[in-house]
Amino acid sequence: MIKIGVQTGNIVNDIYPEEGFAMIKRAGFSCADFSLNDYLTNTSIYQSQLNSFFDKSIQELREFFTPHKMGAEAAGIQINQVHMPYPTYVPGADQEVNDYLWQQVAPKSMEVCSFLQCKYMVIHGFKLMRFIGSEEAEWKETERFIDLLASDAKRMGITLCIENLYDGRGSHLVEGPCCDARRVVARIDRINEKYGAEILGFCFDTGHANLVGIDFEHFITTLGNRLKVLHIHDNDGIGDLHQIPFTFARRRENTSSTDWEGFIRGLRNIHFDGVLSFETAPVLSAFPEVMKQDVIRFIADIGKYFAEEVDAVY
Numbered sequence: 001m002i003k004i005g006v007q008t009g010n011i012v013n014d015i016y017p018e019e020g021f022a023m024i025k026r027a028g029f030s031c032a033d034f035s036l037n038d039y040l041t042n043t044s045i046y047q048s049q050l051n052s053f054f055d056k057s058i059q060e061l062r063e064f065f066t067p068h069k070m071g072a073e074a075a076g077i078q079i080n081q082v083h084m085p086y087p088t089y090v091p092g093a094d095q096e097v098n099d100y101l102w103q104q105v106a107p108k109s110m111e112v113c114s115f116l117q118c119k120y121m122v123i124h125g126f127k128l129m130r131f132i133g134s135e136e137a138e139w140k141e142t143e144r145f146i147d148l149l150a151s152d153a154k155r156m157g158i159t160l161c162i163e164n165l166y167d168g169r170g171s172h173l174v175e176g177p178c179c180d181a182r183r184v185v186a187r188i189d190r191i192n193e194k195y196g197a198e199i200l201g202f203c204f205d206t207g208h209a210n211l212v213g214i215d216f217e218h219f220i221t222t223l224g225n226r227l228k229v230l231h232i233h234d235n236d237g238i239g240d241l242h243q244i245p246f247t248f249a250r251r252r253e254n255t256s257s258t259d260w261e262g263f264i265r266g267l268r269n270i271h272f273d274g275v276l277s278f279e280t281a282p283v284l285s286a287f288p289e290v291m292k293q294d295v296i297r298f299i300a301d302i303g304k305y306f307a308e309e310v311d312a313v314y
Contacts, residue, residue, distance in 0.1 A: 005276065011296065018074055030078060032078070082120070085109065088102065125165060135177075150199050204231070
């Protein structure tokens with residue numbers, strides 16, 4: 001059966017990380033998405049408020065995350081994906097901010113990913129189209145960032161995974177980077193051929209896809225084996241809420257706002273054998289602390305349902 005995973009955010013802490021990983025295991029998960037982006041948040045980056053966490057040397061970072069690595073191993077949890085802090089480029093920010101993101105945060109994030117023995121690193125493409133005029137020009141800047149990390153990725157055996165994003169135009173949400181599956185496929189194939197290794201893969205984000213009306217089945221089927229990791233979460237089609245699947249309905253008849261059937265069909269079409277990973281950390285802050293284990297277990301049960309449906313033969 002396909003494995004299931006969940007974000008470490010709001011579950012694993014730095015004081016007693018082994019307790020959080022044990023909680024993940026008790027809930028029924030076997031994998032975890034390590035929230036490295038919690039150590040330098042997007043809200044801080046957008047405001048050019050960089051903390052000193054990534055000033056640590058590589059050795060200091062390894063020492064800092066050793067208890068997390070040991071806690072995961074003790075619980076029998078595989079860290080199957082890591083999320084790099086994002087954004088890694090801030091339009092209009094001082095050059096020293098963007099230099100720090102490229103020269104310190106990104107390469108050291110790769111080192112942490114390798115130390116945790118994780119194969120997949122999720123990154124965000126750059127939201128620059130409104131500033132530089134075209135999607136092609138926007139992608140060139142993202143590819144320049146990928147080129148910066150490519151040699152490290154090849155040496156470490158890490159696949160960088162870009163994800164489908166949304167963007168804002170006035171009061172509307174519109175397609176952001178990596179929302180055209182055919183372009184994504186061509187770019188992934190070209191970069192991997194260029195480096196002679198699986199440098200680039202894809203992370204399909206269900207919540208982002210729902211916000212901009214992506215056809216789940218078609219997009220996933222087009223990706224094929226380039227789809228390496230998932231961000232599974234739900235929303236109302238209006239805000240990026242990162243909630244539990246099947247939470248929202250579009251009408252009183254309780255038709256789900258998200259096309260979970262198309263999601264399952266797409267994964268089944270490509271014989272997906274990776275990890276069904278839930279990006280639902282914000283959910284946990286909405287429940288009383290005493291309910292956390294029950295909520296995580298409920299998310300795991302949904303993961304088991306998805307896994308059974310993807311593996312089913314009709």
